[in-house]
């Protein structure tokens with residue numbers, strides 16, 4: 504397994520990565536999620552041995568890798584633009600890492616890899632004849648060719664358009680799983696992180712601010728900024744948080760709660776800060792909240808509504824497509840606790 508301990512990387516005294524710690528069990532996929540410039544690529548390069556740490560360690564299965572050069576770490580790197588050799592066919596691009604390692608039976612391995620990434624029949628094509636998504640699949644196959652013990656992916660989908668990115672994110676997960684490779688994946692896109700990874704590390708200004716299983720991080724972001732970066736649409740505090748949280752307490756879902764589980768649906772704990780998804784509030788004639796419609800807009804899946812609720816203010820909500828509330832109309836709303844998160848830092852000790 505990969506272990507990064509208190510890693511700091513400086514560029515001319517300026518810290519790009521600050522005391523970052525994370526671990527990645529063998530066979531899992533970890534996404535490092537953070538905004539542009541927060542130090543993701545630097546972290547990845549330090550793990551690969553391309554940037555020397557100012558302090559801290561990178562180790563694999565307990566062995567400290569400082570002093571082990573990049574090509575001896577057994578890691579593979581893949582970038583946003585797959586950096587294929589344009590004069591070589593797809594098959595030769597994929598076979599390249601095998602050739603430089605003088606591995607036998609590379610033709611068979613290339614065929615396996617082409618099948619793995621869904622490009623059977625592409626062996627003799629030149630990169631210039633491929634779509635962006637196909638090029639990234641070839642780059643992925645090439646990265647996997649030499650059976651790296653760790654695959655390092657630096658925003659591998661960022662150069663693709665939205666629809667393709669979504670499909671390839673799902674494929675990437677399937678491919679990396681099928682290959683059985685451990686992977687560290689950096690991205691600024693939370694949807695990509697959720698589509699690909701088992702674990703997530705949220706990075707900000709060079710620091711890892713939260714690290715854990717995907718759903719644990721999603722259910723309890725450490726602070727408001729992290730919640731917004733993870734894709735929650737708003738963070739409520741004080742009375743607004745308390746009102747919306749309490750409104751979830753009477754939702755039908757609370758009947759399914761495990762007895763004795765934390766009273767997250769009881770509405771009794773003062774929540775401090777609560778992160779809400781757009782769909783946490785939905786129009787429901789039996790809901791406990793009353794609001795006035797500020798705007799309503801039809802989207803392919805639902806009607807997106809902005810409502811003004813006493814004691815909460817203006818907030819997003821959703822309605823089914825067969826309801827299109829008019830501006831100014833008074834509506835009732837229900838809240839769904841499964842689409843909210845209590846901000847961990849706002850809770851007192853022992854309250855979770």
Ligand code: ADP
Pocket residue numbers: 514518519537538539540541542543544545546
């Ligand atoms: P990210 O990948 O999250 O966008 P980077 O790791 O590329 O972030 O950059 C982190 C910080 O380090 C940025 O402020 C960037 O300007 C700086 N940086 C990156 N590479 C270099 C370099 N080679 N020399 C000096 N500063 C750098």
Ligand code: MG
Pocket residue numbers: 543544545657
């Ligand atoms: Mg980067």
